[in-house]
Amino acid sequence: MENYKPYTILNAAMSLDGKIASKSRDSKISSEKDLLRVHKLRSEVDAIMIGINTAINDDPLLTARYGYNAKPIRVIVDSNVRIRKDSRIVKSSKEIKTILAIAENNIDKARELEEHGIEVIAIGEHKVDLKRLLSILYSKNIKSLMLEGGGELNWSMLYNGLVDEIIISIAPLIIGGRDAITLVEGDGFTSINSCIRLHLKDVIRIDDEVIVRYNVINNINQKSFY
Ligand SMILES: NC(=O)c1ccc[n+]([C@@H]2O[C@H](COP(=O)([O-])OP(=O)(O)OC[C@H]3O[C@@H](n4cnc5c(N)ncnc54)[C@H](OP(=O)(O)O)[C@@H]3O)[C@@H](O)[C@H]2O)c1
Structure with missing residues (x-):
């Protein structure tokens, strides 16, 4: 079971200059038509995963709406x-299955959340161990996972070789700003030779937006982390 993980699709709406939120953390980048696509995808997966900064900044519900009616499992990565x-997630966690992934040293802090109906998974000593988390999710019958960012979690998931597919809606916007959030944050790779490579699967144009779909190619660099 150790090596099994859900099929993972990273989905994001990005400006042409690579930002997923402005410096004030405004992230309303998708058009109405793109939101339909996002909610359809949400309705097709077993679970949706986000990082804690996204949970705090956006206060999302993470259900499938806009004519789609589904409540995939919500997974929040929140070491501390x-x-x-x-939050809307905690307040709705008795009706919608919610998993909070935390670090093992913070288990006492999370007890109260269990009373709200949240399942707490403590995995990793000081920071959530994403590889082991995905293996646990798979064992809970989560076979497909939609990763909805933000930039820090996207980096960790990609760096650990846990993303299979990337779907990006490129909005006709320039946001700019060195303090804005980019699609992938983290430490980054030092050289182009060591970076993650992608294979373009599909391109769709919706008005002025372009939806690009890539498969992640497991390069030598990624394999070395297994
Ligand atoms: N346009 C879009 O499609 C889109 C989609 C999603 C998000 N966003 C935007 O992105 C912004 C947030 O992005 P962000 O990069 O600041 O944060 P993030 O990726 O949402 O959350 C990062 C945080 O998750 C926690 N974490 C726990 N374990 C981790 C691990 N193994 N790897 C990485 N992170 C881990 C860390 O906090 P702890 O150490 O405290 O646990 C980390 O700081 C928001 O403004 C949101 O609106 C935009």
Whole structure:
């Protein structure tokens, strides 16, 4: 079971200059038509995963709406248990299955959240161990996972070789700003030779937006992390 993981699709809406949120953390980048696509995809997967900064900044519900009616499992990656008790996720966690992935040293902090109906998975000593988390999710019958960012979690998932497919909606916008959030944050690779390579699967144009779909090619660099 160790090596099994859900098929993982990273989905994001990005400006032409690679930002997924402005410096004030405004992230309303998708058009109405793109939102339909996002909600359809949400309705097709077993679970949706986000990082804690996205949970705090956007306060999302992570259900499939816009004519789609589904409630995939929500997975929040939150080593230090920073999730707000008054967030829409916590408030709806008795109706919608929610998993909070935390670090093992913070297990006591998370007890109260279990009373709200949240399943807490403590994995990794000080930071969530994503490889082991995905293996646990697979064992819970989560076979497909939609990764909805943000930039830090996208980096960790890609760096650990856990992303299979990337779907990006490129909006006709320039956001700019060195303090804005880019699609992939983290430490980054030092050389182009060592970076993650992609294979273009599909390109769709919707008005002024372009939806690009890539498969992640497991290069030598990624394999060395297994
Ligand atoms: N346009 C879009 O499609 C889109 C989609 C999603 C998000 N966003 C935007 O992105 C912004 C947030 O992005 P972000 O990069 O600041 O944060 P993020 O990726 O949402 O969350 C990162 C945080 O997750 C926690 N974490 C726990 N374990 C981790 C691990 N193994 N690897 C990485 N992170 C881990 C860390 O906090 P702890 O150490 O405290 O646990 C880390 O700081 C928001 O403004 C949101 O609106 C935009």
